Amino acid sequence: MVSLLDRKLRRDISAMRGQVLTIALLVAAGVAVFVGSVSTYESLGRAVERFYATTRFPQVFVTLKRAPLSIVTQLNAIPGVASVEPRIVREVIVDWPAASQPVSARMVSLNHAGDENLARLSLRRGTAPDPGSSREAAINEAFAEANGVNPGDDIRVLLNGKVKAFHISGVALSPEYVYAVKPGLPIPDDRLYAILWVDRSAAEAGFDMKAAFNDVVISLAPGTDPKPVIDELDRLLEPYGSVGAVERRDQASNRFLEDELNQQKVMSTTIPFIFFGVAAFLLNSALGRLVAAQREQIAALKALGFPTTALSLHYLKLILVIVLIGAVLGIAAGWGFGKAMIASYQGFFRLPQLPFELVPWAAAVGIAISVTAASLGVLTALRQVVRLAPAVAMRPAAPLDFRRSWIEALLPRNAARSRRMMILRNTAGRPLRSLLTVAGVALAVPMMVLGIFWRDAIGEMIDLQFNLVERGNATVTFPHPMDRAIIRDLAREPGVLAAEGQRIVPVRLRAGQRSYLTSVIGLSVGHQLRRPRDAMLRPIAAAPDAITLTRRLAERLDVQAGGIISVEAMEGRRRKRDLPVSAIVDESIGMATYMEIETLNRFTDEGAVVSAASLYVEPTAMLALGRKFKNLPTIESVTMKAYTLTSFMDKIAGLVFVTAGILAAFATIITVGVVYNSARIGLQERAWELASLRVLGFTRGEVAGILFGEFAVEITLGIVIGLPLSRIVIDLIARLHSNESFQIPAVVAPQTYVIAAGVVLLAAAASAYIVKGRVDRLDLVAALKTRE
Template identity: 90%
Template sequence: MVSLLDRKLLRDVAAMRGQVITIALLVAAGVAVFVGSVSTYNSLGTAVERFYATARFPQVFVTLKRAPLSIVPQLNAIPGVATVEARIVREVIVDWPAASQPVSARMVSLNHAGDERLARLHLRRGAAPEPGSPRSAAVNEAFAEANGVNPGDDIRVLLNGKVEAFHVSGVALSSEYVYAVKPGLPIPDDRLYAILWVDRRAAEAAFDMKAAFNDAVISLAPGADPKPVIDELDRLLEPYGSIGAVARRDQPSNRFLEDELNQQKVMSTTIPLIFFGVAAFLLNSALGRLVAAQREQIAALKALGFPTATLMLHYLKLVLVIVLIGSALGIAAGWGFGRAMIASYQGFFRLPELPFGLTPWSAVLGIAISLTAASLGVLTALRQVVSLAPAVAMRPAAPLGFRRSWIEALLPRAATRSRRLMILRNTAGRPFRSVLTVAGVAFAIPMMVLGIFWRDAINEMIDLQFNLVERGNATVTFPHPLDRSILRDLAREPGVLVAEGQRIVPVRLRAGQRSYLTSVIGLSAGDELRRPHDAILHPIAAMPDGITLTRRLAERLDVMVGDIIAVEAMEGRRRKRDLPVTAIVDESIGMASYMEIETLNRFTDEGAVISAASLYVEPTAMPALGRRFKNLPTIESVTMKAYTLSSFMEKIAGLVFVTAGILAAFATIITVGVVYNSARISLQERAWELASLRVLGFTRGEVGGILFGEFAIEIVLGILIGLPLSHAVIGLIAGFHSNESFQIPAVIATQTYFIAAGVVLAAAAASAYIVKGRVDRLDLVAALKTRE
């Protein structure tokens, strides 16, 4: 049998359905962001670990110029080494007829037909090249899908100045190229970069590497420390042109993947914490005010003999109903959020399978946090009511003690008419209630900004990196350093307006116990096509007597301007030199360093050489120049800014915008829930006063104006506080989300602030319209009736 209080519960839920739904949506938004973020992180991490294990992903990687296979036993004998796989790896050009520019590719030799002891291939279609097959190749899935390549097709590769045709035997995935990116670029372009796996004999013949290798991957014994292994590898392979062994953390694909996993981990804690914290606060205050508004009902029930514990249980049931409704919606929305995130990752990271799985503990914890926050708000308000004698509690609350405030003294006489004074004094006379409403609106603003500021950040990254720093629209790299006279040849190509040379040298930077393997870029003092900038966007020229670092690289090494760092060239004679840090520059992508090119050439003792060139090309001449570069053996790869930006927007920005769109939707829900409940509960709390004013002769419009005047003051104050609060929240989030691959700028456009404030104002206007109908239908007798 349904008890009296349970029937009241059902009637309350039906009567307050608007408030119940909006409060439940607050719970849903917090639970959804928490469950979706945590589950996405766990799903992605589990898929990566599974693939790394089955594909035998190496733990140490080393690239060198050329070494005999006879040295491999010495490498195997290094303490801590379990397996060594020696390979041939070279960058080549693919002549793909459908591409308007040269397609860069990395050719990797296979020793065991794809079933390698390390870095084993995962075949998606077809088969790996058979042992001894001279013209068969497997191609990576990302390139195959982007260009419509299928097993049985032919692919033309430029080798030693001649075009050789390879038969595509299969389409594969590799743990080394989950994130396949062209060297020197942070962003993959699947249309213009391929991985080709060929049998070792084919690679030996193509690159004159008989009984030799120029690349090795190593696995370690369980528990082995990679650092001494890397040190010994560098010592043994230095005579063979090693550019330095790196641990798994610094392998390009894995570095980006780990950065994204770490960022997703941060997102699964920081953003849900902010969303959940705000939602829990609002839930606590909304339900607390809702219960306090029923003080007369509670007192009447207590007078009828209902024990305090029974009344508390009754209102906890109300909390439970609302939280369960919200949690059910939140878990469903979190499932959709997570699936959308995983779907966006599937085109970004190439894994054999990337299923989404809901993390059960996140759902349980989300429900528990929501239930706890709601229960605390209800019990706090209930305790204040039940502590009063029933006869006292059933009477309306004592009127406020109105008095002239300092605010009134600052206002002109026209602003202190009776109704305006009532609005001001009601707002100031209930400071706790006013503060709760203002705080709710103030926290809603950062939620909206957090959902939509990502577009501002992406635009800032593009503007800084591709308009201020990298001002050319094409970049070419050479297979080996060439004399600077090559710039004259490039400048004579049709459509080339400016050509500037750069020398890029792999280096290891050391500062005390800290070290980092990166590249130093040699620039000329008058270069215009690549110009590093400082924090206030002033161009910084490379100094002839030192080295310039990007800010994140300086932070990684823990150095400042004026500090001395050790610079070790990882090619040629591997010279070492101590240099002062002469400047620190800001860049959005990567962690680079700069030197004046003549100083760098003297340091490496190579003469006036360059290894890359930045070009500014007449846009209409781009297609013809791309076709021309396909046939130049001196060019190893070509990068055109338009394609890079297109890939950036498709890959990085696309992934970010999926998250941003979903967060913006949840933020809108929170905003509407906050504003509507504030207005609705204010009416419930003020019903007796408003009815009294109606009896005294105030019109409906005048009564509504008093209520909405107070509401407008609270909304405006909340917006004014929320806007600077948004900047602090975004700064915190941007700091947590930056990594070695990308720096998320804490930039908020003016229009973003306007959008966030506009959503709050729209929610306020809609809420006022709904509440106005209730003011017009106010039952004066019921509102003024005093229970005896």
């Protein structure tokens, strides 16, 4: 049998269906962001863990010039080493007629036909090169998909100045190249960079590496500290040109993957916390005001003998209905959010399987937080009512103590009209109610800004990195240091308007107990095509006998401008030198290090040589120059800014925009929910007063003007407070989301603030329109009788 309170519950839900839906949407938005973010992080982490385990991803990586295979026995004897896999790895140029510029590739030798002891291949199509085959090669899936390569096709590679054709036997994935990026670039370009796996015999013949290797990967015994192993590897392999052993966390592909996982982890805690915190506060506030507005009904039920427990259960049922609706919508939206994120990752990270797996505990936690927040709001408001005697609670609340406020004193005399005074005094006379509305709007504004500021951040990253720092439109790298005269030769090429040389040297930086393996870029005095910038975007020249660090690298080494760090060259004579830090510069991508090129060449004692060149090429000559560079053996790779920027937008920006779009949608839902409920509950709280004004002769428009005048004041104050609050939230998010690969700038364009405020105002206008219809249909007799 349905009880009286259950019938009341059904009627309340039907009568307040608009409020029930919008409050449920608040729950849905918080649950969706939390469930989607946590599930995406867990899904990506599990997929990576499975792939690393099945393909035996190494723990230590070493690149060197050339070492005999006989030394592998000594490497295996290092305490803690479980397995050693020596290889031949070289960067090569691919003769790809369909490409408008040189295509680069990394060629990696195989010792066991792809079933390697470490870093084994995961074949997607076809087979690995047969043992002893000098004509077969497997190719990475990303390049194959981007260029339509299939098993059975041929690919031509430039090896030591000679073109050699390889037959594609299969398409594969590798744990080393989940994020396949060309050396020196932080962004992958699958159209112009390939990974080729060939049998060891082919690599030995192509690079004259018989019974030798120039790359080795190592796995460690469980529980082994990698640092002593790395120190011993560096000692043993230094005579063979080692550039320094690195742990898995610093391997290029894994570093970016871990950065993205860490960023996703931050996102799954910070952004959902912000969304959920706002949603929970608004849920608490809205439901608390909803119960307070039913004060007379609760008092009447108490007078009829209903106990407090029954009334509490009645309102808890209301909460459960609303939360259940919101949870169902939120879990469904979270599933869609997570699926969209995983879909964007599938074109970004190359994993054999990347399914989206909904995390049940995330859904349970989201529902529990929603129920708790709603229950606190309802029970707090209910407690204030039931503490009063029914006869007292059924009487109208004591009139507000209206008085002339300091705001009125500031207004000119002709502005002191009765309706304006009523608006101001009603707003000031109910400070808690007004404060809750203002706080709700103020918290909704940062949600909107958070959802749409990413476009500003991406634009700032592009402007800083690709326009202010890297001012050339092409970069050429050489297979080994070349005499500086090659820069003059490049400058004479048709269409080349400017050419400047760079010297790039792998180094290990040390500051106290901290160290970092990276490369230093040597720039000449007056270098114009690459100009590091400080925090004020002023160009900073590399100082003689000093080193310049990017801000994130300085933070990792815990040094500041004026401090001293130890620089060890990881090639040549491996000299060490203590250098002062001349300046800290800001860059959006990577963690670069700069020195004046003359200082760097003296340090390495290699003479006036360069490793790369920055070019500014006439756009109309770019294609012809690219075709010519494809056939020059002195050029190892060519990077053109236009293609890098396109890849950046496709990969990084595309992934960010998917997230930003979804967050903006949820932020809009929260904003609409906040504003509509504030207006709707405000009408419910003021129905008796508004009906009284109508009886006294006020028109419908005048009554609506009073109600919405108060609402407009609260909305305006909320926006005014919310905009600077947005700045604090964005600074926090940018700081937490930045990593070694990318620095998210805390930049919010003025139009973003305008859009965020505009969405709030549109939600207010729509809510006012809906509520005005209720004001026009207000039953004066019924409204006035509620106080009798």
